[in-house]
Amino acid sequence: MQSPILFLVTFILVIIAWVLIKKLRKVILFELDQNSKHFGGELVADVLKVNHFILTLFPSEAHDVQFLFTLCGGHISPILVAAERQNIRVIDVRHEASAVFAADAVSRLSGTVGVAAVTAGPGLTNTVTAVKNAQMAESPVVLLAGAAAGLLRGRGSLQDIDQLSLFRSLCKWSGRVNCVKDIVPILCKAFYLARSGTPGPVLVEFPIDTLYPYGLVRQHLRISDNPRSWRQRFINWYLRFYLFRLFANGFRIQPCSPGQIPTQIPVSIPSIPWPSMKHIEQLVWLLSQAKRPVVVVSSQALLPPVPSAQTAEHVKSLRVPVYLTGMARGLLGRHHPCAFRHARRAALRVADLIILAGTVCDFRMDYGRVLNRKAKIVIINRDKKQLCLTSISVTLGAVTMKNCALIV
Template structure:
């Protein structure tokens, strides 16, 4: 190796030394130096068909590994095409590092190809957004960007590099630093004691936990807290799987009474956003005491009785050590009764033999098919709402979806990242037919790079998340229909994958067998009932 390198190679070296193994990209002249540098240093390059998929794949990598996912995109439209992924990563606290090309500094303002001020566009969507000013700063700034993405509230970081700076050179630094993320301050012992006292005094406590637990590597600490204090648990986002299905303290179907009747709610690593009705009644009980545990106070719209902000893993461990409480038999029995009743109400949907297929029956079949360590990826509206309701995973990290930002088209990129990170596992992409249209060409990416993801399309020929509410609220629907029975399976076949159309419930499992046996990227295109409406309770506006 030479004693010096251009800025692109220095950035690639910083990535490599920070543990980055994959770079998601779409080729563009403004980023050639980082592509060649990545190739030279053994970082696997996955080139996609649209820049949004490069950035979404970086986020998917982050979601399944809890490492910083990295993407590189060309200047101008390459960066603007990635903005939705930055916004989604910010909303979901996903640590990604997006590197953009940039017009040459020497001709800045003269109208170079794809010249624009990217930083001004993305700074509200990132933890940090900077322009690299010199080759001397390439290595330290890239390393610091990785560290920043993984510190405190994890999230996206952006750096663009002018073309002439990319080709500047500097000495190669020695590998003397180690990546150490900052997880925030340790908890205040007095606040821990106060929270533990509230837990012991509560008659009807409940826990609502979210993705912050996953990013803090705190799932075992939360599990211990819940078990020693006998606290009923509900989760959303990346916290799914903290408790396995059937655990006596897990109440995914009794969230209404658990939160709506509680006298104490612990809000752990989750924002009070639309999914929780902003912490208001009827989702949260009026008058319930509140304990917040999180890395910071982002989107905590109510005044808590106790707030513990900082290192979430350390906070949960400390609280678990202080909060041992006897089981509240009557409260838990009440919730178990509500849980059982809610599950019983779903049997008509999940057991339906109708053709076209009821989406709940399709989800139930796919759920039964997957291995215990299979990774499910959701990409859609109502179809993924059914999946989120019915699919329960034994561990966290086995379900990923767009999260509260809800950007359709992220699924193929998430799925390919999940399969690259865990090539020995099944990866099943659950896609609505509307969502499928956003990123269908990424099946070409999967074919070229031999990434055998199996996609199950719930094809009901409508934008169900819009059509059903419009009809119930307005008495009509506008711009809410797609072509019926579109052969999305043939699209995947044409790109070199495996495709099959399914019209009856008894055809689903054999089709999945054939799809996995093909060892190709695959599409099982299931014709679903457009009249089947998801029984929604959350406000989606």
Template sequence: MASTGAEILASTLKDFGVEFISTLCGNGLNRFYIACRDSGIRLIDTHNEQAAAYMADAYGRLTGRVGVCAVSSGVAHSNALTGVANAYFDGSPMLLITGASAGYGAGRGVFQEYDQTALAAPICKLSKCVYRVGDLEFMVEEAFRTAMEGRPGPVHLTVPLDVMEGEVEGDPPKRRRLPPDVASLQASESLGPDLRLVEEAAKIIRASERPIIVAGSGVFYSGGQEALIRLSEAGAIPIVIPIWDRGSVERSHPNFLGVIGAASGEPRLLEDADLIILVGARVDYRVGFLEPPKVRPDASVMRIDVDASELTQGTTPDVAILSSPAAALNALADSLSRLGGPTHREWMMEARERWRRFRAKWVERSPPPSKPMTGWHIVNALRPLLTEEVVF
């Protein structure tokens, strides 16, 4: 029995757990839409390609699964790249599928023809064009794996019209199964941390006076939320999260002391720390590039990441642990517990008090009722109605 490229693409996405695709209808995708409907994949039509891409970005960030969007060729592709760029900077796993005119028309002036893969490449972990129907399954699997492994991020596949409409004979090959999300992939493929490095790191943490954990999206994507709390509680270490990164600790937890990188200048926890433990987080403007005056000149830096290239991104750490953040955090918590000795409770109490004063100061500065309303008035009115499940 013959299968079209569109049918193979849709069924492969279905096998990898895709439940919906955000899209904006355009030429070249019609066969794919029909195949998605037949495969049980829901299509969510948007009013702009940017919205479709942002939807896939948000889905990837919230779930740790690959969000998928599909757009047409030409300017539709370039419109979608705004959302792809956002996923690239914030490390969200997503797949952009772009249509294109048939490959046999290349160079002959077909509709809005340009090198779509080259345009997407600087902001994608992988950007390729599928030239043969028989390559679709392999390339979709490669795209999904690339989006989820290491530091997650966006990937792109251009699928020309002749590939969508082309047919192959015979039964579909048996597909290798991918773990459904980033955490499962990391758990199945990544090695645990070097225990000698873990012991060294635990001793450095114990010897420090003012350590702080900067928990990035990598903690969430590795499923390390509970492990993060274990380490924080074992050593009485404050936790902060860089703005734009995926949260990995309940805001109500007493050891969570806010979001950094929002240009507030307070409560100066990072600036006064003598040990900065970056876990699944990047060195960039949000942490002042880890340079004075944002950090102390004598501050030590410890780094944990599943992606080897991230361990030296932006700085050379004093200790670098290549591991799934979840595995490394659990190992560090165990090692700290075995070491015993004093924790950092005085520093934790001071940090909590700074955070309390910082928040109280903003309440004191709140403007009186006025016309027109300000953003502060709106948020303050909504606050009692919002739950922990609300996402801004």
């Protein structure tokens, strides 16, 4: 007797809940303009060209991306369309790896963040070598990747694979956009992390339904207008709920303070390690006492925010022998008397002070074995791990890359 009564009470409660959810849907699920023609790709292009948050707080720090390298694919088409509308030059290449290599090159030559966009699955896996190259070169690169719709993830959708797991070891950070309103904060976070600390590549995954307009996504879901059964009604309710969660408040971009951003990442100038005054004073004293100092400058010394021309002037003012490697080659010009090109190994063996500015003790430095063990050794680097790549005792290891611009 209790079972029918319990069933009836449960049924009535479900009906009441259904009515309440239907009446309060806009309040519960925020605002949604079902007739809007806007789409997520527009938000991506907005962040690439003019970051709304940063433009409000720090006008000089807008991203202002000039080039977007890609190999066209259906998963990312809305990004490419919107980027062209923002006067971003979309350059289509013949292999996804070339897109990331090109973004890496732009980053190294311009000092800005390089951006590439590739389609889901094999489109992304084709970039592995290029992404690893950017990681090794410490180039700030943002890789935009398409992905299967969130509703179909793990269900055999076209080119659906676990992309984030594959790239976790290759990128500083990998993130996924789960709804339209997260596009701006997550992409801002990606740009912030790509340039902060030790620069490197980051990956942002965009499920295909976060990039297309509401009407097109709803049409693709095939929601029945006249459900004939409770099962069909429940499926319709679930799909509508999914749509609301996907698009609610998606196009209400308003400037906000760093604490209000959902990712809790401060929207500001990228975080760059600074040297302490104690380290600066100690290095100045070591330079004043040295009789045979040698400076080795490598690629990391040319990273922003200090302009390379300013770095070159400070290096010249040291008036000590300088060896240039990596992207720092040519920093002092062809005929500067302090720029040495030959006998580096011999110089490092007799030097009494060795300053490695952004230089890693890897195979090119014979893992530190070429350094004079009796010399005072100073390593300046943004990455703490790079300070430990030598078996030689380090006199001063500074986790910074303001290098000569602040040392002198």
